[in-house]
Amino acid sequence: MTATGLLARLGRQVLAALAAIGRVALFAIDAVSHLLRPPFYFKEFWQAVLHIGYFSLPMVGLTALFTGGALALQIYAGGARFSAEAVVPSIVAIGMARELGPVLGGLMVAARVASSIAAEIGTMKVTEQIDALTTLSTHPMKYLTAPRLLAATLSVPVLVAVGDSIGIFGGYLVGVNRLGFNPATYLQNTRDFLEFWDIASGLWKGAAFGFIVALMGCYYGMNSGRGAQGVGRATKSAVVAASVLILATNYLLTEMFFTS
Amino acid sequence: MITLSNVHKSFGKNHVLRGVNLTIPKGESMVIIGGSGTGKSILLKCILGLVHPDSGKITVDGQDADTAARDAFLARFGMLFQGGALFDSLPVWQNVSFRLLRGSLKRPKAEAREIAIEKLRRVGLKPETADLFPAELSGGMQKRVGLARAIAAEPEIIFFDEPTTGLDPIMAGVINELIREIVTEIGATAMAITHDMSSVRAIADRVAMLHDGVIQWTGPVSKMDATPDPYVQQFINGRAEGPIEAVR
Numbered sequence: 001m002t003a004t005g006l007l008a009r010l011g012r013q014v015l016a017a018l019a020a021i022g023r024v025a026l027f028a029i030d031a032v033s034h035l036l037r038p039p040f041y042f043k044e045f046w047q048a049v050l051h052i053g054y055f056s057l058p059m060v061g062l063t064a065l066f067t068g069g070a071l072a073l074q075i076y077a078g079g080a081r082f083s084a085e086a087v088v089p090s091i092v093a094i095g096m097a098r099e100l101g102p103v104l105g106g107l108m109v110a111a112r113v114a115s116s117i118a119a120e121i122g123t124m125k126v127t128e129q130i131d132a133l134t135t136l137s138t139h140p141m142k143y144l145t146a147p148r149l150l151a152a153t154l155s156v157p158v159l160v161a162v163g164d165s166i167g168i169f170g171g172y173l174v175g176v177n178r179l180g181f182n183p184a185t186y187l188q189n190t191r192d193f194l195e196f197w198d199i200a201s202g203l204w205k206g207a208a209f210g211f212i213v214a215l216m217g218c219y220y221g222m223n224s225g226r227g228a229q230g231v232g233r234a235t236k237s238a239v240v241a242a243s244v245l246i247l248a249t250n251y252l253l254t255e256m257f258f259t260s
Numbered sequence: 261m262i263t264l265s266n267v268h269k270s271f272g273k274n275h276v277l278r279g280v281n282l283t284i285p286k287g288e289s290m291v292i293i294g295g296s297g298t299g300k301s302i303l304l305k306c307i308l309g310l311v312h313p314d315s316g317k318i319t320v321d322g323q324d325a326d327t328a329a330r331d332a333f334l335a336r337f338g339m340l341f342q343g344g345a346l347f348d349s350l351p352v353w354q355n356v357s358f359r360l361l362r363g364s365l366k367r368p369k370a371e372a373r374e375i376a377i378e379k380l381r382r383v384g385l386k387p388e389t390a391d392l393f394p395a396e397l398s399g400g401m402q403k404r405v406g407l408a409r410a411i412a413a414e415p416e417i418i419f420f421d422e423p424t425t426g427l428d429p430i431m432a433g434v435i436n437e438l439i440r441e442i443v444t445e446i447g448a449t450a451m452a453i454t455h456d457m458s459s460v461r462a463i464a465d466r467v468a469m470l471h472d473g474v475i476q477w478t479g480p481v482s483k484m485d486a487t488p489d490p491y492v493q494q495f496i497n498g499r500a501e502g503p504i505e506a507v508r
Contacts, residue, residue, distance in 0.1 A: 039363070124348075135339045
């Protein structure tokens with residue numbers, strides 16, 4: 001391939017990527033505008049809260065529990081190199097609240113929820129249920145996207161808060177039972193070093209990640225191709241895009257929150 | 261009355277509709293025939309505003325389909341989709357009374373359920389069906405539920421997209437009869453698209469044949485068999501030889 005051909009190919013790919021970003025941005029603006037205008041579908045919203053928030057609790061909780069435990073072991077082993085084993089409770093708490101709680105929670109929800117939203121809406125599209133909604137005077141963005149977007153934005157921070165608590169508890173269990181920490185001292189250290197903003201920043205991240213997860217699920221579902229293959233591709237793309245966006249957004253939010 | 265004037269629609273290089281002109285008088289039942297992929301469904305979706313034509317004009321009782329207030333415009337229509345397009349997450353009765361549970365036609369829940377059961381009975385389904393989910397129904401039952409949903413709000417205009425596709429001949433006959441009865445009963449304007457000739461003969465007052473993106477022939481169903489139009493003759497007699505190229 002000549003240098004010109006290579007450049008042309010690169011240019012086409014950049015343009016395609018920019019066009020895709022534009023389409024997602026327009027979709028997001030449209031979805032948010034539907035969130036703000038009546039009619040509001042409360043029943044669909046509560047169902048989405050149950051599906052996205054409540055039913056994700058076991059998975060997020062288990063992930064956080066094991067992560068908190070592993071984190072305690074790692075920090076203990078690492079801290080031992082410079083006689084700083086005592087930092088385990090505070091680093092576990094800060095690490096869970098600021099980073100691991102929201103990021104792992106977000107990724108777990110992306111795997112579980114973005115895929116199911118994309119598959120559900122994608123199937124609705126290929127079986128003409130979306131067209132049927134329109135002919136029944138119901139706007140698909142308002143009925144399908146807006147409730148899921150709001151539900152995910154509000155419920156993922158709650159999931160993160162629960163995940164943080166369980167993760168810290170996982171660290172406590174390992175710290176006390178495996179590493180020989182005094183239970184009262186462990187809890188005291190956790191409380192002393194954990195600041196309000198450590199927790200609040202994680203919750204804000206959770207809200208952003210929830211928004212991303214629902215947005216990607218709905219976007220790829222609504223733009224699903226034909227047939228089973230189209231729905232499969234939409235599902236995969238939703239999970240991949242949500243995961244990458246979560247990690248990128250996490251970096252940007254960390255920059256914004258913790259560097260002055 | 262539904263009027264289509266010089267309607268064009270392309271998807272990339274594929275010019276599906278190349279200037280469709282058609283009039284469907286009020287209270288009549290028009291059936292559009294034509295081979296697979298000739299744009300029959302697109303034509304129907306253009307009228308409903310699900311697909312926007314590239315050019316041309318579509319009016320319903322003089323009201324421009326593109327500029328009309330969407331909710332009020334769509335409230336005049338009922339549609340039976342090819343695969344039923346029932347909402348999997350809702351029980352049958354909520355599918356049937358979907359329009360009556362929200363929006364401008366909203367009724368109390370109990371009343372909406374009553375209407376749903378009555379419409380289900382009208383299409384030959386027992387009240388027990390009301391609480392089942394679409395996945396628990398056979399193909400024929402799903403079509404009936406789709407039909408019940410299409411007539412639930414007593415629309416002025418009903419569209420049928422391939423109403424008998426995927427059904428056995430007996431069930432297809434039952435659905436055809438139901439469509440004919442219901443359309444006559446509520447005095448609706450009906451438009452169906454199909455390539456099932458038994459449907460055409462059972463449902464249609466008038467027939468239009470879509471081929472190469474234009475209406476090749478239109479006339480009363482009683483004159484369809486006698487028309488010398490070679491396209492219609494090839495299609496209704498299912499001949500491989502003729503002006504319509506069959507892809508083999």
